[in-house]
Amino acid sequence: MLITERDKLSSEIGALADRLGRTRSSLIPMLQEVKRTHHVIDSFTMQIVADALEIHPVEVHSVASFYAFLGTEKQGEFVVRLCRTISCDLADKDAVARQLQTNLGIGFGSTTADGKFTLEWANCMGMCDQGPALLVNDRVFTRVTPEKVHEILADCRRSFGVFAPEHKEEHLV
Amino acid sequence: MITSTVGPLTFSQIEPEAGLKAALAMPRADIIAEINKSSVKGRGGAGFPLGMKWNFAAAEQSAEKFVICNADEGEPGTFKDRVILTEFPDLVFEGMTIAGRAIGAKNGIVYLRAEYTYLRRQLEDTLAKRREQGLLGKNVLGRDGFDFDIRIQMGAGAYVCGEETALIESLEGFRGEPRNRPPFPVNTGYLGRPSTVNNVETLADAACILAKGADWFKSKGTEKSTGTKIFSVSGDCEKPGVYEFPLGISIAELLAAVGGAGAKAVQVGGASGICVPAAQFSRKIAFEDVPTGGSIIVFAPGRDMLQVAHNFLDFFVDESCGQCTPCRGGNAKMLEGAEKLREGTLTLAALDELKELAETMRIASKCGLGQTSSNAFMSIIENFGDEIMARALTQSEPARN
Ligand SMILES: Cc1cc2nc3c(=O)[nH]c(=O)nc-3n(C[C@H](O)[C@H](O)[C@H](O)COP(=O)(O)O)c2cc1C
Ligand code: SF4
Numbered sequence: 001m002l003i004t005e006r007d008k009l010s011s012e013i014g015a016l017a018d019r020l021g022r023t024r025s026s027l028i029p030m031l032q033e034v035k036r037t038h039h040v041i042d043s044f045t046m047q048i049v050a051d052a053l054e055i056h057p058v059e060v061h062s063v064a065s066f067y068a069f070l071g072t073e074k075q076g077e078f079v080v081r082l083c084r085t086i087s088c089d090l091a092d093k094d095a096v097a098r099q100l101q102t103n104l105g106i107g108f109g110s111t112t113a114d115g116k117f118t119l120e121w122a123n124c125m126g127m128c129d130q131g132p133a134l135l136v137n138d139r140v141f142t143r144v145t146p147e148k149v150h151e152i153l154a155d156c157r158r159s160f161g162v163f164a165p166e167h168k169e170e171h172l173v
Numbered sequence: 174m175i176t177s178t179v180g181p182l183t184f185s186q187i188e189p190e191a192g193l194k195a196a197l198a199m200p201r202a203d204i205i206a207e208i209n210k211s212s213v214k215g216r217g218g219a220g221f222p223l224g225m226k227w228n229f230a231a232a233e234q235s236a237e238k239f240v241i242c243n244a245d246e247g248e249p250g251t252f253k254d255r256v257i258l259t260e261f262p263d264l265v266f267e268g269m270t271i272a273g274r275a276i277g278a279k280n281g282i283v284y285l286r287a288e289y290t291y292l293r294r295q296l297e298d299t300l301a302k303r304r305e306q307g308l309l310g311k312n313v314l315g316r317d318g319f320d321f322d323i324r325i326q327m328g329a330g331a332y333v334c335g336e337e338t339a340l341i342e343s344l345e346g347f348r349g350e351p352r353n354r355p356p357f358p359v360n361t362g363y364l365g366r367p368s369t370v371n372n373v374e375t376l377a378d379a380a381c382i383l384a385k386g387a388d389w390f391k392s393k394g395t396e397k398s399t400g401t402k403i404f405s406v407s408g409d410c411e412k413p414g415v416y417e418f419p420l421g422i423s424i425a426e427l428l429a430a431v432g433g434a435g436a437k438a439v440q441v442g443g444a445s446g447i448c449v450p451a452a453q454f455s456r457k458i459a460f461e462d463v464p465t466g467g468s469i470i471v472f473a474p475g476r477d478m479l480q481v482a483h484n485f486l487d488f489f490v491d492e493s494c495g496q497c498t499p500c501r502g503g504n505a506k507m508l509e510g511a512e513k514l515r516e517g518t519l520t521l522a523a524l525d526e527l528k529e530l531a532e533t534m535r536i537a538s539k540c541g542l543g544q545t546s547s548n549a550f551m552s553i554i555e556n557f558g559d560e561i562m563a564r565a566l567t568q569s570e571p572a573r574n
Contacts, residue, residue: 023346024345024346024347025344025345025346025364026346027346028326028327028329028343028346029326029327031329032287032327032329062348063346063347063348066331066348066349066494067287067329067330067331067349068287068329068330068331069287069328069329069330070329070330084484084487085249085250085444085484085488086249086250086408086440086444086470086481086484086485087249087250087407087408087470089480089484090408090409090472090476122288122330123247123249123332123488123491123492124247124248124249124250124251124332124488125288126246126251126252126254126255126286126288126289127252128249128250128251128252128405128407128408128413128470129252129405129406129407129413129414129415130413131407135288138290138291139291140288140291
C-alpha cells in the first residue's frame with residue numbers, strides 16, 4: 001500500500017471512530033464499514049482500528065476472523081453468497097451452484113482474478129419459502145435459476161440495473 | 174404476507190399504539206402483571222415466560238438497563254421475523270418501548286442479522302418517524318420522566334449470535350461466544366447491565382397483550398401454550414410461507430393448511446429441533462408437546478432423510494463457535510458418521526458410539542447449539558431406521574470380518 005493510501009485509510013478510520021465512539025462496542029460496526037468500502041480488513045487496518053480503540057491488534061483479528069461477513073481475506077467488489085441450508089438445498093441449489101461456478105470460473109471460497117467477484121456459501125438466509133436464495137452484497141435474490149444467475153452476474157459486471165447505485169458509491173468514496 | 178387461519182391476522186387488528194398508551198396509564202408493576210396473566214412464552218424457541226423475564230430485569234437496581242430485540246433469526250427454516258419486521262415494525266418497536274417502561278430501561282437495541290441488511294433503511298425510517306411522533310425520545314407520549322430510544326446494530330454472519338449471551342458479546346464487540354449462565358442477562362447483560370433479550374415476535378405479542386388484554390390473548394392456544402404463533406413454513410408443500418396458527422395445532426392440521434398432506438416427515442423447530450415422522454402427525458405443536466420457534470420444514474416421501482441430517486450437521490460444524498469440546502469435536506464426529514452412513518460404511522458399534530456421543534453433547538455443551546445439534550440426526554436415526562440403518566447393516570458386515 002502506498003504511504004498516501006495508508007494515510008487516507010488512517011484518517012478514514014479515525015473519523016469512523018469519532019463518529020461511532022471510541023469504545024469496544026464500536027469495533028464490529030467499524031470493521032463492517034471498512035469491509036464495505038475497501039472489501040478487505042488487512043493487518044494495517046487491524047493495527048489502526050486497534051490503536052483507535054486502545055486494544056491489541058490480536059483482539060481485532062480474533063473478532064474479524066470469527067464472523068462470516070467480516071474475515072481477513074480480500075474479497076471482490078461483489079460478494080455472491082448462495083444459501084446452502086436445507087430448504088434451498090431441497091429446491092436444487094446445486095444447479096445454481098454449478099452455474100455460478102461455470103460463469104465465474106471459480107469455486108466456492110474464491111475470488112475472480114479481476115477482483116470483481118467472490119463466491120461463497122451462506123447458511124440459512126431466511127428466504128426458505130422462496131429458494132434457492134442468493135445474496136449479492138446486501139441484495140437478496142429469490143427463486144434463482146441457472147438462467148437468472150446469468151442475468152444477475154451480467155448486471156454486476158456492467159454495474160447495471162439494481163447494481164447501478166453500487167457503482168456510484170464505489171466512486172464517491 | 175402472513176396468512177392467518179384464526180380469522181383476520183392478529184397483528185393487523187391491533188390499534189396502533191393502543192398497547193403503549195395502556196402501559197403508560199398503569200403502574201409499572203401492572204404491566205408485568207398483565208404479561209404474567211397472559212402466560213405468554215418467548216417466541217424465539219426456548220419458550221421462557223416473558224413476564225418472569227421482565228420481572229427479573231425490573232427487580233434489579235441499576236443506573237442503566239437495556240431492552241434488546243433479538244432479530245438474528247438464524248435458525249434454518251425460520252423467516253417469520255423478517256416478515257414481521259417488514260410488515261409490522263411499529264408493533265415491534267412499540268413492544269420494546271413497553272418493555273423499557275416495564276423494566277425501567279431507557280435504551281433499546283435491535284440486533285439485526287447481517288443477512289437482513291436490506292431491511293435496515295426501512296427500520297431506521299420507522300424509528301425516525303416514531304421519534305417525530307413522540308413515540309420515542311424524551312418523555313414518550315408526553316409522559317414525564319419516561320425517556321426511551323432504540324438503535325439498530327448489525328450482526329456479522331454468525332448463527333450462534335442468536336443465543337442471548339453470544340448476542341451480547343457481539344454487541345460489546347467480541348467474538349460471539351456464549352457465556353456461562355448464570356449470571357443471566359436479566360442480571361448481568363449488555364455492558365454488565367440488566368438486559369432483557371427478546372425475540373421480535375415476543376415483543377410484538379407484548380404490544381398486542383397490552384392493547385387487548387391478557388384474557389383476549391389466552392382465548393387462543395392451549396392452557397400451557399397461550400396465544401397464536403407465527404410460523405415459517407418451507408420445504409415440500411404447495412403453499413410455503415408465513416402463517417399464523419393457534420398453538421396446540423396438530424402437525425396434521427398444519428400440513429392440511431399449507432398443502433403438505435402426504436408428507437413423510439416434518440422438521441419442527443429448525444435444525445436444532447426434531448424430525449417428526451408421519452406416524453406422529455397427530456402430535457401438537459406447543460411447548461408441552463413439540464416445541465418450536467416457528468420453523469416447519471416439510472419433507473415429501475421421495476426425500477432422502479440422511480441428506481437432511483447431513484445438511485443440518487454441515488450447518489452445525491460450520492456454526493459452532495468452537496469454544497467447548499463436546500460441540501466443536503462432537504458435531505464433526507456426527508458429520509463424519511452421517512457421511513459413513515451415506516457410503517454404507519458405518520458399523521453398528523460406531524452407530525452406538527454416536528448415540529452415546531449425542532448424549533454427551535446434550536449434557537456437556539455450554540450453550541443450546543451443542544445441546545441440541547444432534548437431536549435432528551438422532552430422531553432421523555430413530556424414526557427412519559429402515560431407510561438409514563439398512564445401509565449400515567448390509568454394508569458394515571464385510572468390515573467386521
Ligand atoms: C444457537 C442458538 C441460536 C438462537 N437463535 C435465536 C434467534 O435467532 N432468535 C431468537 O429470538 N432467539 C434465538 N435463540 C434463543 C435466545 O437465546 C433467547 O432464548 C431468545 O432470544 C429469548 O427471547 P424470547 O424469550 O422472546 O424467545 C437462540 C438460541 C441458541 C442456543
Ligand atoms: S455448545 Fe457449541 S456453540 Fe455453544 S458454546 Fe459450546 S462450542 Fe460454542
